[in-house]
Amino acid sequence: MNKVVIFPGSFDPITKGHENIIKRAIPLFDSIVVAVGENSEKKSYFKLKDRIQWIEEVLSDLPTVTVETYSGLTVDFCKQMKAKYLLRGLRTSADFEFERSIGQINKRLYPDIETVFMLAFPEFTPITSSIVRDVHRHKGNILDFIPTSIHSYFK
Amino acid sequence: MNKVVIFPGSFDPITKGHENIIKRAIPLFDSIVVAVGENSEKKSYFKLKDRIQWIEEVLSDLPTVTVETYSGLTVDFCKQMKAKYLLRGLRTSADFEFERSIGQINKRLYPDIETVFMLAFPEFTPITSSIVRDVHRHKGNILDFIPTSIHSYFK
Amino acid sequence: MNKVVIFPGSFDPITKGHENIIKRAIPLFDSIVVAVGENSEKKSYFKLKDRIQWIEEVLSDLPTVTVETYSGLTVDFCKQMKAKYLLRGLRTSADFEFERSIGQINKRLYPDIETVFMLAFPEFTPITSSIVRDVHRHKGNILDFIPTSIHSYFK
């Protein structure tokens, strides 16, 4: 059985934390799909086109990982991709409570799906896309928080 | 003394979790008022008229429970209804921290009020109105999360 | 139906927080039984006889509240007392996570039981029997943390 996992998010923008989770999950799965949700409700800070491009840059040396966009329910995208696994990183207990509700609801909507969690490394624990956006909006230096391979876009 | 309890919320929409808390609270109180707050700040997802109708459907066999709408402070509505109790369900520790602040502030605004908490059943713990709306918005099936008596509205 | 509630604990010793919860629960129930668990596993700090006496002192003006000891499961004691309710105070989110497990397990062991939670007042939030014992053990003054009616025992 081919093990496909979906790593869903808005990646607004992709962070060093995301990159770290993706790389550590590679040995566990046959293929990983980084799935950028197009949320019609919430306006993103960075353009979809840019977010995708940055992810592609990060994935360029990772042959089993691809990027896709999706709208609609995450579990419907999983069915479409024939994926039985969702991947999520956990940073804090606030994260956990949120992820638990989502994960348990997804299981009811699609009983074949299994959410697999990995721990953020301690040094990436404080990094969230939301904080990175906030630093960027106030003209701060975000290079310490985003993958090295996309630093050139922010200099 | 007549024991009246207010069960406040936006019920956008009423969930199986809400229904469960209401039914379990019936033996403890003489009457229960499900109080739908009209929040001028936040736009609701479902129309007030529909939310009320669904609650009425759920309460149709529960003679001691009624539904009302209110605006203004919850404690002012309690005074108006001569209610000394507020009822809230608790699902997670994030819920709890939020409810604690609200409950302690309500006590200062109206020292006669007492908030009584009951635990969500484990199977209803992941269900929130916010997640139900999200599933509905993305064309998912919400029947597993809302009271059986209102399923016909969502088929 | 007579509404009997059990307020279980080790009360080692009873605190101002316990007293406050008991008094605020009086209007909601026909009778309250303060139930001191005799836990053969854990050695108590204060003697059972003293703990009971202090509770009796606190309850002396509260006609609907009595004190009992019990061993065995709390829900078995509830059945024996024909009580359908358990009462617990909530201070912190750590409290909550613990109480949620116990409450949900009790519901499975005895589906007729309902645990009702009330919030600690902010000024009593930091007080636990465990901290009171610790202060007492180190010869500190515990009068600020225990009911006024039992101050004379600790002077």
Added chain:
Amino acid sequence: MNKVVIFPGSFDPITKGHENIIKRAIPLFDSIVVAVGENSEKKSYFKLKDRIQWIEEVLSDLPTVTVETYSGLTVDFCKQMKAKYLLRGLRTSADFEFERSIGQINKRLYPDIETVFMLAFPEFTPITSSIVRDVHRHKGNILDFIPTSIHSYFK
């Protein structure tokens, strides 16, 4: 070395909790700057001019404390004010998780900065500016939650 600390926030409005933290921090620092962030993203509830005036009223007898406004990153404002410390009050564990991320990110952006935390007094734990705004919006009485010296503005 002159110890300057920045106490950043939106103070929308200043609460009794803020006032209490400021006063307790005075002996620890040579000067305290209450720094009102002008957040172009989020519209405030009270006008900046009013928020500043209320803070000035509260600080009128506190010679080592001043009020300033700033936009941009908090750590950039710290550099500009030659401040090596940030001051934050902690109320709940939800607060803590949020503050930890911000504090650790600020340390990476400006390694010389040190965030110092003090505990809210129990009686101020439920008070947040957000709840105060909510009570005010619904025509409730907020006097119990804001500094005595600014009560006259809200009568």
Added chain:
Amino acid sequence: MNKVVIFPGSFDPITKGHENIIKRAIPLFDSIVVAVGENSEKKSYFKLKDRIQWIEEVLSDLPTVTVETYSGLTVDFCKQMKAKYLLRGLRTSADFEFERSIGQINKRLYPDIETVFMLAFPEFTPITSSIVRDVHRHKGNILDFIPTSIHSYFK
């Protein structure tokens, strides 16, 4: 590469929650080792021999899952078993904070190890071995909390 995962614990006793995590992890790994830690510090409630026997009963139809005992560090046992993965179930945010510390320390002790977390099902969330022992100690019925295949041992 053969994917071996260690599921460590004291299993004092194995619960329905443990059984559920094991079964859901089977498709993800080539083999699962249920590893019963012999902790010389803490006395177990049930005998090691019994705990092993019950686990074997539960695993009897699961060809890729075996049971082992170990003493010493969990990561040393992983090395010995040539396992690159640890499996843990997550129930509550208190669980999470504890598991995060252990998981991050294990990663430092053995950088090749990866801890993979799966969510408890809502109905198993309140069940812990500790609560099961407590119910058993007080002569309560634990059948609702332990795997069906070992019910006969507790009747």
Added chain:
Amino acid sequence: MNKVVIFPGSFDPITKGHENIIKRAIPLFDSIVVAVGENSEKKSYFKLKDRIQWIEEVLSDLPTVTVETYSGLTVDFCKQMKAKYLLRGLRTSADFEFERSIGQINKRLYPDIETVFMLAFPEFTPITSSIVRDVHRHKGNILDFIPTSIHSYFK
């Protein structure tokens, strides 16, 4: 006024996290007393004599920091040392809930005391004395978790 701060703990053993908090607190206080509590209730893992020696090694280049032992209440030791401040590091929200209770109780026992909290660095967040003891007990390598200056004692 001379600013003296007490950094209390059992330091069983001192960790890299403790060392980091001490060093970062130096600029804020005139003198820091690392106070090793002799807890007659709980047996320590390492001998008091060794724990003191390791702390002295760590402090050898830090002229404003000294080590003392104490028994009895922490606030009584503060009075004896004429210290108005307590210093504590915060790692997780579980830490925080515990520290909040202790800090608020200390304030009631001795209103002049102020507890000042600093954040653990992300890389030290998973390190606790308890986990270090556990690794040591199982013959694991603890060098990554304790100050460099005491590595020679554990080789």
